[in-house]
Amino acid sequence: MNIDSHILSALGDPLPIVSAPFRNAARRAGMKEQSLIALLRRKKKTGIIRRIGAVLDHREIGLKANALVAWNVPKARLREAARHLSRYSQVSHCYARRVSPIWPYRLYTMVHARSRTECLALVRKMSRFSHVTDYKLLFTVKELKKQKMDFSAQDGLL
Numbered sequence: 001m002n003i004d005s006h007i008l009s010a011l012g013d014p015l016p017i018v019s020a021p022f023r024n025a026a027r028r029a030g031m032k033e034q035s036l037i038a039l040l041r042r043k044k045k046t047g048i049i050r051r052i053g054a055v056l057d058h059r060e061i062g063l064k065a066n067a068l069v070a071w072n073v074p075k076a077r078l079r080e081a082a083r084h085l086s087r088y089s090q091v092s093h094c095y096a097r098r099v100s101p102i103w104p105y106r107l108y109t110m111v112h113a114r115s116r117t118e119c120l121a122l123v124r125k126m127s128r129f130s131h132v133t134d135y136k137l138l139f140t141v142k143e144l145k146k147q148k149m150d151f152s153a154q155d156g157l158l
Contacts, residue, residue, distance in 0.1 A: 006030075007039065011052075063090075063112040065119040065139065069126075070105035072134035078107060084130035085109050090122055105136065 010029035015021040026036035043049040073081045078096055086094035086109065093110040109126075113119035116139065127133055 007036065063114060065113045065116045067111050067119050067123065067140065068138040069109045069111055069123055070103075070136045070138065071107040071109070071130075071132050072104050073107045073132055075106065077132075081107055081130050081132050085126055085132075088122070088126060104134075107132075 007029050010025045013025070016024065020033060022036050022040075023033045026033040029036060031039075040049060040052070044051075071081065071085065082094055082096070085091060085107070088111075090112050091109045092112060093108070095108055096106055097108060099106045111119055111122060111126075113122055119139075120137070123135065123137060127135060
């Protein structure tokens with residue numbers, strides 16, 4: 001296992017909410033905490049790591065309604081619309097996909113709200129703000145899989 005995959009594996013578990021959150025990960029990686037932090041800063045500076053962020057369990061904080069919203073955005077307006085739509089704190093993901101002859105939606109956002117009614121109202125507001133009026137809401141019916149990514153070398157990812 002190379003050093004990068006070893007470190008990613010050590011960082012695969014949730015960081016504790018403590019004053020030294022990287023201490024245990026550094027220990028698992030066989031290094032000092034300050035060395036791990038310095039390495040992560042270098043990886044961020046070179047662009048290998050874009051960010052380290054918190055992932056909340058949205059259901060635990062009361063966000064029971066989730067919808068993938070498919071937006072029909074002309075290619076020329078894609079970046080502008082994405083900037084507008086991703087500004088909302090209730091949006092956890094915003095990404096572009098290729099269109100097809102039977103599905104013209106190229107921009108997608110994942111929206112989280114306390115209720116289906118709140119989600120619908122939020123998406124209408126997003127539509128007005130972004131000037132994108134053609135969209136489809138695909139509400140989550142049941143979560144089938146959610147787990148951390150495993151960056152072990154055997155997967156051939158690193």
